[in-house]
Amino acid sequence: MKMHLINEKVTAIMKEIDFSGNVLVKRNNELLQHYSNGFSNRTHHTLNNEQTRFGIASGCKIFTAVAICQLVEKEQLTFESKLSDVLDMPFPHFDEGITIHHLLTHTAGIPDYFDEEVMKDFADLWVNQPMYLMRYGHNFLPLFQHEPMKLAVGERFHYNNAGYILLGLIVEQVSGKGFDEYVTENVFKRAGMEQSGYFELDALPSNTALGYIDEEDGSWKSNIYSVPVKGGADGGAFITVDDMHRFWQALMKFELLNPEMTQQLLTPYIHTDDDYDRFYGYGVWIDKRDDIISKYHVMGYDPGVSFHSAFYPESGVTSVVCSNKSEGAFNVFKELEKL
Numbered sequence: 001m002k003m004h005l006i007n008e009k010v011t012a013i014m015k016e017i018d019f020s021g022n023v024l025v026k027r028n029n030e031l032l033q034h035y036s037n038g039f040s041n042r043t044h045h046t047l048n049n050e051q052t053r054f055g056i057a058s059g060c061k062i063f064t065a066v067a068i069c070q071l072v073e074k075e076q077l078t079f080e081s082k083l084s085d086v087l088d089m090p091f092p093h094f095d096e097g098i099t100i101h102h103l104l105t106h107t108a109g110i111p112d113y114f115d116e117e118v119m120k121d122f123a124d125l126w127v128n129q130p131m132y133l134m135r136y137g138h139n140f141l142p143l144f145q146h147e148p149m150k151l152a153v154g155e156r157f158h159y160n161n162a163g164y165i166l167l168g169l170i171v172e173q174v175s176g177k178g179f180d181e182y183v184t185e186n187v188f189k190r191a192g193m194e195q196s197g198y199f200e201l202d203a204l205p206s207n208t209a210l211g212y213i214d215e216e217d218g219s220w221k222s223n224i225y226s227v228p229v230k231g232g233a234d235g236g237a238f239i240t241v242d243d244m245h246r247f248w249q250a251l252m253k254f255e256l257l258n259p260e261m262t263q264q265l266l267t268p269y270i271h272t273d274d275d276y277d278r279f280y281g282y283g284v285w286i287d288k289r290d291d292i293i294s295k296y297h298v299m300g301y302d303p304g305v306s307f308h309s310a311f312y313p314e315s316g317v318t319s320v321v322c323s324n325k326s327e328g329a330f331n332v333f334k335e336l337e338k339l
Helices: 008-016 057-073 100-104 122-126 137-143 161-175 179-191 241-252 259-265 329-338
Strands: 002-004 021-027 030-037 039-041 212-214 220-222 270-273 278-280 285-289 292-302 305-312 317-323
Touching: 008 030, 008 329, 021 241, 021 329, 057 100, 057 161, 057 179, 057 241, 057 259, 057 292, 057 305, 100 161, 137 161, 161 179, 179 241, 241 259, 241 305, 241 317, 305 329, 317 329
Parallel strands: none
Antiparallel strands: 002 030, 021 030, 021 317, 212 220, 270 278, 278 285, 285 292, 292 305, 305 317
16 A cells, blocks of 8 residues: 555555545645555556556546536537537437536436436346447447427426536537537546546556446456446546546636636536535535535545545535545545545
């Protein structure tokens, strides 16, 4: 285990759960915690290191939201633009009132290709639908395009991956660029995220962690047949912990969006949880304490992937926890938060 500024409680949790991944905590640019543990490749016993790239699953929805906000900032879209006006594709059963805002806030009411209220195992999707064919946003359309609405538009929050697939297709149609090309040029490069990207599982760059699924009998397998071969607008990007810190810094310093648009991204639009003072903005979860925003955070889970990252506006602290196992990031993240 490689680490800086060792904290005994955090390392105890990491040992207890056999954590595999990287941890970074900074206050602005002051390093507070930095850990690296486990293997990026178990077969070859390759250790994770401080610059290892990790998949972050749905944690990258915020990149999609930033891309949409940039197009709104350029007046190529509005948040009230109708889906039917900005995406030249048929959705015969979708409500005509669906807007960009509804898609960003998971309130569009559309069916999802992976409905977390119904399905439990993301890997089940790829039993009959080969995951190696899922390389672009339009590849997902047959999974939900002709399905009926699940809810009325704006009825309630319903976490929805399909909505973000549509947002990625809108980015492509409006910008004239592939989604990953647009985000790489306009989000990653502008934020200095030089190691991040939407990499294909059959062509991973060096120093990228494979995701691992641990079975109850102690055996394990990689996640290469359990997730789409390439990530996109709803999830699946790869980042380093340092790059994620750079993203939060760039966002909060208005280097990705102007101050007004940044505020719109970070506005708590919809209450998401009856048990917590938790809301959703555009691609980002927002927690309040005594009616004051206490943190902005993103998270992602796939087979072989667990990820949490947050920015705490009162203290200027950023925390990033990446793991190439299906579970573990949350345990470490919560222990860090206690500090």
